Amino acid sequence: MIPDQRDSAAPGAADRFDDEHYPAYTMGRAAEMIGATPGFLRSLGEAGLIEPQRSTGGHRRFSRHQLRVAARVRELVDQGTGLDAACRIIALEDQLHEAQRLNETLREQRPESP
Template identity: 65%
Template sequence: MTADDSFGRLDDDYPVCTMGRAVEMLNTTQGFLRAIGEARRITPLRSADGHRRYSRYQLRITTRARELVDGGTPIEAACRIVALEDQLEEAQRINAEQCQGIKPASTPPAA
Protein backbone atom coordinates (compact mmCIF):
# COMPACT_ATOMS: atom_id res chain seq x y z
CA MET A 1 0.00 0.00 0.00
CA THR A 2 1.34 3.46 -0.89
CA ALA A 3 0.80 6.71 0.96
CA ASP A 4 -1.49 7.88 -1.85
CA ASP A 5 -3.70 4.79 -1.39
CA SER A 6 -3.95 5.42 2.33
CA PHE A 7 -4.84 9.11 1.92
CA GLY A 8 -8.09 8.21 0.16
CA ARG A 9 -9.40 6.40 3.21
CA LEU A 10 -8.91 9.22 5.72
CA ASP A 11 -11.10 12.24 6.38
CA ASP A 12 -9.12 15.40 5.55
CA ASP A 13 -9.10 16.98 8.99
CA TYR A 14 -9.86 14.12 11.36
CA PRO A 15 -6.70 13.04 13.23
CA VAL A 16 -6.68 9.27 13.05
CA CYS A 17 -3.14 8.33 12.06
CA THR A 18 -0.60 7.63 14.80
CA MET A 19 2.98 8.77 14.47
CA GLY A 20 4.14 5.20 13.91
CA ARG A 21 1.63 4.69 11.11
CA ALA A 22 2.48 8.08 9.57
CA VAL A 23 6.19 7.19 9.58
CA GLU A 24 5.37 3.91 7.85
CA MET A 25 3.02 5.45 5.28
CA LEU A 26 5.33 8.33 4.39
CA ASN A 27 8.57 6.36 4.59
CA THR A 28 10.09 9.01 6.85
CA THR A 29 11.24 9.23 10.47
CA GLN A 30 9.67 10.27 13.74
CA GLY A 31 12.33 12.97 13.95
CA PHE A 32 11.16 14.47 10.67
CA LEU A 33 7.54 14.54 11.86
CA ARG A 34 8.63 16.21 15.08
CA ALA A 35 10.72 18.76 13.13
CA ILE A 36 7.70 19.69 10.98
CA GLY A 37 5.76 20.19 14.21
CA GLU A 38 8.53 22.28 15.73
CA ALA A 39 8.54 24.43 12.59
CA ARG A 40 4.84 24.94 13.37
CA ARG A 41 3.75 23.81 9.92
CA ILE A 42 1.52 21.15 11.42
CA THR A 43 0.24 20.65 14.94
CA PRO A 44 -0.91 17.10 15.43
CA LEU A 45 -3.68 16.60 17.93
CA ARG A 46 -2.96 14.47 20.95
CA SER A 47 -4.92 11.43 22.06
CA ALA A 48 -6.08 11.10 25.67
CA ASP A 49 -2.84 9.26 26.42
CA GLY A 50 -0.71 12.00 24.78
CA HIS A 51 0.14 10.29 21.50
CA ARG A 52 0.29 12.39 18.33
CA ARG A 53 -2.49 11.88 15.78
CA TYR A 54 -2.21 13.14 12.21
CA SER A 55 -4.92 13.99 9.69
CA ARG A 56 -4.92 13.36 5.96
CA TYR A 57 -4.22 17.05 5.35
CA GLN A 58 -1.23 17.00 7.72
CA LEU A 59 0.14 13.92 5.98
CA ARG A 60 -0.08 15.66 2.60
CA ILE A 61 1.78 18.68 4.00
CA THR A 62 4.44 16.43 5.47
CA THR A 63 4.83 14.53 2.20
CA ARG A 64 5.40 17.75 0.26
CA ALA A 65 7.84 19.10 2.86
CA ARG A 66 9.75 15.79 2.75
CA GLU A 67 10.03 16.06 -1.06
CA LEU A 68 11.50 19.55 -0.73
CA VAL A 69 13.92 18.57 2.03
CA ASP A 70 15.04 15.53 0.05
CA GLY A 71 15.76 17.94 -2.81
CA GLY A 72 18.11 19.96 -0.61
CA THR A 73 15.76 22.63 0.79
CA PRO A 74 16.24 23.41 4.51
CA ILE A 75 13.26 22.30 6.59
CA GLU A 76 12.29 25.85 7.62
CA ALA A 77 12.26 26.96 3.98
CA ALA A 78 10.37 23.82 2.96
CA CYS A 79 7.67 24.57 5.52
CA ARG A 80 7.39 28.15 4.25
CA ILE A 81 7.14 26.94 0.64
CA VAL A 82 4.38 24.50 1.59
CA ALA A 83 2.50 27.30 3.38
CA LEU A 84 2.79 29.55 0.31
CA GLU A 85 1.66 26.73 -1.99
CA ASP A 86 -1.41 26.23 0.24
CA GLN A 87 -2.18 29.95 0.14
CA LEU A 88 -1.82 30.03 -3.64
CA GLU A 89 -4.09 27.01 -4.06
CA GLU A 90 -6.73 28.63 -1.84
CA ALA A 91 -6.50 31.94 -3.72
CA GLN A 92 -6.85 30.13 -7.05
CA ARG A 93 -9.89 28.24 -5.76
CA ILE A 94 -11.54 31.46 -4.57
CA ASN A 95 -10.70 33.20 -7.86
CA ALA A 96 -12.21 30.34 -9.88
CA GLU A 97 -15.38 30.43 -7.78
CA GLN A 98 -15.71 34.18 -8.24
CA CYS A 99 -15.04 33.98 -11.98
CA GLN A 100 -17.81 31.40 -12.37
CA GLY A 101 -20.25 33.89 -10.91
CA ILE A 102 -19.30 36.62 -13.42
CA LYS A 103 -21.01 36.40 -16.80
CA PRO A 104 -19.10 37.68 -19.83
CA ALA A 105 -20.29 41.00 -21.21
CA SER A 106 -22.47 40.61 -24.26
CA THR A 107 -21.09 41.95 -27.50
CA PRO A 108 -23.06 44.74 -29.18
CA PRO A 109 -24.89 43.77 -32.39
CA ALA A 110 -23.08 44.56 -35.65
CA ALA A 111 -24.32 47.66 -37.49
Template identity: 70%
Template sequence: MGRAAELVGVTPAFLRGLGTARLIEPQRSEGGHRRYSRYQLRLASRARELVDQGTPLEAACRIIILEDQLAEALRINAELQRSRTGRPAEASHPSV
Protein backbone atom coordinates in the same frame (compact mmCIF):
# COMPACT_ATOMS: atom_id res chain seq x y z
CA MET B 1 3.35 9.07 15.47
CA GLY B 2 5.42 6.06 14.52
CA ARG B 3 2.77 4.81 12.09
CA ALA B 4 2.39 8.29 10.53
CA ALA B 5 6.16 8.55 10.09
CA GLU B 6 6.19 5.10 8.52
CA LEU B 7 3.44 6.05 6.07
CA VAL B 8 5.33 9.14 4.94
CA GLY B 9 8.73 7.45 4.97
CA VAL B 10 10.32 9.71 7.57
CA THR B 11 11.40 9.49 11.18
CA PRO B 12 9.23 10.62 14.10
CA ALA B 13 11.84 13.35 14.67
CA PHE B 14 11.15 14.69 11.17
CA LEU B 15 7.42 14.94 11.98
CA ARG B 16 8.23 16.68 15.26
CA GLY B 17 10.41 19.10 13.27
CA LEU B 18 7.46 19.92 11.04
CA GLY B 19 5.46 20.67 14.16
CA THR B 20 8.22 22.89 15.51
CA ALA B 21 8.29 24.73 12.16
CA ARG B 22 4.49 25.09 12.49
CA LEU B 23 3.76 23.37 9.19
CA ILE B 24 1.54 20.79 10.85
CA GLU B 25 0.02 20.69 14.32
CA PRO B 26 -1.48 17.28 14.98
CA GLN B 27 -4.45 16.72 17.22
CA ARG B 28 -3.85 14.77 20.43
CA SER B 29 -5.69 11.64 21.49
CA GLU B 30 -6.95 11.29 25.04
CA GLY B 31 -3.78 9.33 25.75
CA GLY B 32 -1.63 12.20 24.44
CA HIS B 33 -0.67 10.54 21.16
CA ARG B 34 -0.28 12.71 18.08
CA ARG B 35 -3.02 12.18 15.48
CA TYR B 36 -2.33 13.33 11.90
CA SER B 37 -4.95 13.99 9.25
CA ARG B 38 -4.52 12.82 5.67
CA TYR B 39 -3.96 16.44 4.67
CA GLN B 40 -1.18 16.79 7.25
CA LEU B 41 0.42 13.59 5.97
CA ARG B 42 0.32 14.99 2.40
CA LEU B 43 2.07 18.14 3.65
CA ALA B 44 4.67 16.02 5.46
CA SER B 45 5.23 14.01 2.30
CA ARG B 46 5.73 17.20 0.27
CA ALA B 47 8.19 18.46 2.90
CA ARG B 48 10.10 15.19 2.62
CA GLU B 49 10.30 15.60 -1.18
CA LEU B 50 11.74 19.09 -0.82
CA VAL B 51 14.20 18.10 1.90
CA ASP B 52 15.31 15.10 -0.16
CA GLN B 53 16.07 17.57 -2.98
CA GLY B 54 18.34 19.52 -0.64
CA THR B 55 15.99 22.22 0.61
CA PRO B 56 16.48 23.10 4.29
CA LEU B 57 13.52 22.09 6.47
CA GLU B 58 12.50 25.65 7.41
CA ALA B 59 12.60 26.72 3.74
CA ALA B 60 10.63 23.62 2.69
CA CYS B 61 7.93 24.46 5.23
CA ARG B 62 7.74 28.05 3.96
CA ILE B 63 7.48 26.84 0.34
CA ILE B 64 4.64 24.49 1.26
CA ILE B 65 2.77 27.22 3.12
CA LEU B 66 3.11 29.53 0.10
CA GLU B 67 1.99 26.75 -2.28
CA ASP B 68 -1.05 26.17 -0.07
CA GLN B 69 -1.87 29.89 0.01
CA LEU B 70 -1.56 30.11 -3.78
CA ALA B 71 -3.87 27.13 -4.27
CA GLU B 72 -6.45 28.73 -1.95
CA ALA B 73 -6.19 32.08 -3.75
CA LEU B 74 -6.68 30.37 -7.12
CA ARG B 75 -9.71 28.50 -5.75
CA ILE B 76 -11.25 31.73 -4.45
CA ASN B 77 -10.51 33.49 -7.75
CA ALA B 78 -12.21 30.70 -9.70
CA GLU B 79 -15.26 30.93 -7.42
CA LEU B 80 -15.47 34.69 -7.95
CA GLN B 81 -15.16 34.24 -11.71
CA ARG B 82 -17.97 31.66 -11.68
CA SER B 83 -20.21 33.92 -9.62
CA ARG B 84 -19.64 36.84 -12.01
CA THR B 85 -20.20 34.93 -15.23
CA GLY B 86 -22.44 32.12 -14.06
CA ARG B 87 -20.17 29.55 -15.71
CA PRO B 88 -17.04 27.65 -14.72
CA ALA B 89 -13.78 29.56 -14.91
CA GLU B 90 -11.01 28.16 -17.07
CA ALA B 91 -8.26 26.43 -15.19
CA SER B 92 -5.48 28.90 -15.71
CA HIS B 93 -2.82 29.08 -13.06
CA PRO B 94 0.91 29.65 -13.11
CA SER B 95 3.26 26.73 -13.37
CA VAL B 96 4.73 25.98 -9.97
Protein backbone atom coordinates in the same frame (compact mmCIF):
# COMPACT_ATOMS: atom_id res chain seq x y z
CA MET C 1 -8.42 -2.79 23.68
CA ILE C 2 -6.08 -1.10 21.16
CA PRO C 3 -6.89 2.65 20.90
CA ASP C 4 -7.42 2.51 17.12
CA GLN C 5 -9.94 -0.29 17.56
CA ARG C 6 -11.75 1.59 20.31
CA ASP C 7 -11.85 4.77 18.22
CA SER C 8 -13.19 2.97 15.17
CA ALA C 9 -15.89 1.29 17.28
CA ALA C 10 -17.32 4.66 18.34
CA PRO C 11 -20.62 5.62 16.71
CA GLY C 12 -19.98 7.28 13.38
CA ALA C 13 -16.20 6.83 13.55
CA ALA C 14 -16.10 4.82 10.33
CA ASP C 15 -17.67 7.77 8.51
CA ARG C 16 -14.86 10.06 9.68
CA PHE C 17 -12.19 7.97 7.96
CA ASP C 18 -13.44 9.44 4.67
CA ASP C 19 -12.61 12.89 6.05
CA GLU C 20 -9.07 13.82 4.99
CA HIS C 21 -8.73 15.95 8.13
CA TYR C 22 -9.68 13.17 10.55
CA PRO C 23 -6.63 12.40 12.75
CA ALA C 24 -6.53 8.64 12.14
CA TYR C 25 -2.80 7.88 12.18
CA THR C 26 -0.43 7.45 15.09
CA MET C 27 3.04 8.99 15.04
CA GLY C 28 4.71 5.68 14.21
CA ARG C 29 2.26 4.77 11.45
CA ALA C 30 2.38 8.28 9.98
CA ALA C 31 6.19 8.26 9.88
CA GLU C 32 6.18 4.81 8.29
CA MET C 33 3.67 5.87 5.64
CA ILE C 34 5.79 8.79 4.42
CA GLY C 35 9.14 7.08 4.89
CA ALA C 36 10.33 9.46 7.59
CA THR C 37 11.15 9.33 11.28
CA PRO C 38 8.92 10.43 14.15
CA GLY C 39 11.51 13.15 14.80
CA PHE C 40 10.92 14.55 11.32
CA LEU C 41 7.18 14.79 12.00
CA ARG C 42 7.84 16.43 15.37
CA SER C 43 10.08 19.00 13.64
CA LEU C 44 7.21 19.92 11.29
CA GLY C 45 5.04 20.55 14.33
CA GLU C 46 7.77 22.66 15.92
CA ALA C 47 8.08 24.64 12.67
CA GLY C 48 4.33 25.31 12.82
CA LEU C 49 3.61 23.68 9.47
CA ILE C 50 1.34 20.95 10.80
CA GLU C 51 -0.30 20.69 14.18
CA PRO C 52 -1.35 17.13 14.93
CA GLN C 53 -4.26 16.57 17.24
CA ARG C 54 -3.68 14.76 20.51
CA SER C 55 -5.44 11.63 21.66
CA THR C 56 -6.93 11.51 25.16
CA GLY C 57 -3.64 9.92 26.24
CA GLY C 58 -1.64 12.83 24.75
CA HIS C 59 -0.33 10.97 21.69
CA ARG C 60 -0.07 12.77 18.37
CA ARG C 61 -2.58 11.80 15.67
CA PHE C 62 -2.19 12.81 12.03
CA SER C 63 -4.70 13.21 9.22
CA ARG C 64 -4.25 12.22 5.57
CA HIS C 65 -4.04 15.91 4.69
CA GLN C 66 -1.21 16.43 7.18
CA LEU C 67 0.59 13.38 5.82
CA ARG C 68 0.40 14.77 2.28
CA VAL C 69 1.93 18.02 3.52
CA ALA C 70 4.64 16.15 5.44
CA ALA C 71 5.41 13.96 2.41
CA ARG C 72 5.80 17.08 0.24
CA VAL C 73 8.20 18.62 2.78
CA ARG C 74 10.17 15.38 2.92
CA GLU C 75 10.41 15.39 -0.88
CA LEU C 76 11.82 18.93 -0.84
CA VAL C 77 14.25 18.12 1.98
CA ASP C 78 15.42 15.00 0.14
CA GLN C 79 16.16 17.25 -2.87
CA GLY C 80 18.45 19.39 -0.71
CA THR C 81 16.09 22.14 0.44
CA GLY C 82 16.50 23.15 4.08
CA LEU C 83 13.62 22.34 6.40
CA ASP C 84 12.73 25.99 7.09
CA ALA C 85 12.76 26.80 3.37
CA ALA C 86 10.70 23.69 2.56
CA CYS C 87 8.10 24.70 5.14
CA ARG C 88 7.94 28.20 3.66
CA ILE C 89 7.54 26.79 0.14
CA ILE C 90 4.65 24.60 1.29
CA ALA C 91 2.97 27.54 3.04
CA LEU C 92 3.29 29.67 -0.10
CA GLU C 93 1.96 26.85 -2.29
CA ASP C 94 -1.06 26.54 0.01
CA GLN C 95 -1.67 30.30 -0.19
CA LEU C 96 -1.44 30.18 -3.98
CA HIS C 97 -3.90 27.27 -4.24
CA GLU C 98 -6.34 29.02 -1.91
CA ALA C 99 -6.11 32.25 -3.94
CA GLN C 100 -6.69 30.30 -7.17
CA ARG C 101 -9.70 28.55 -5.63
CA LEU C 102 -11.13 31.88 -4.47
CA ASN C 103 -10.58 33.45 -7.90
CA GLU C 104 -12.39 30.57 -9.57
CA THR C 105 -15.30 30.89 -7.15
CA LEU C 106 -15.54 34.63 -7.82
CA ARG C 107 -15.42 34.06 -11.59
CA GLU C 108 -18.30 31.59 -11.31
CA GLN C 109 -20.36 34.10 -9.29
CA ARG C 110 -19.73 37.02 -11.66
CA PRO C 111 -22.73 37.80 -13.87
CA GLU C 112 -22.10 37.36 -17.56
CA SER C 113 -21.81 40.50 -19.70
CA PRO C 114 -24.46 41.06 -22.41
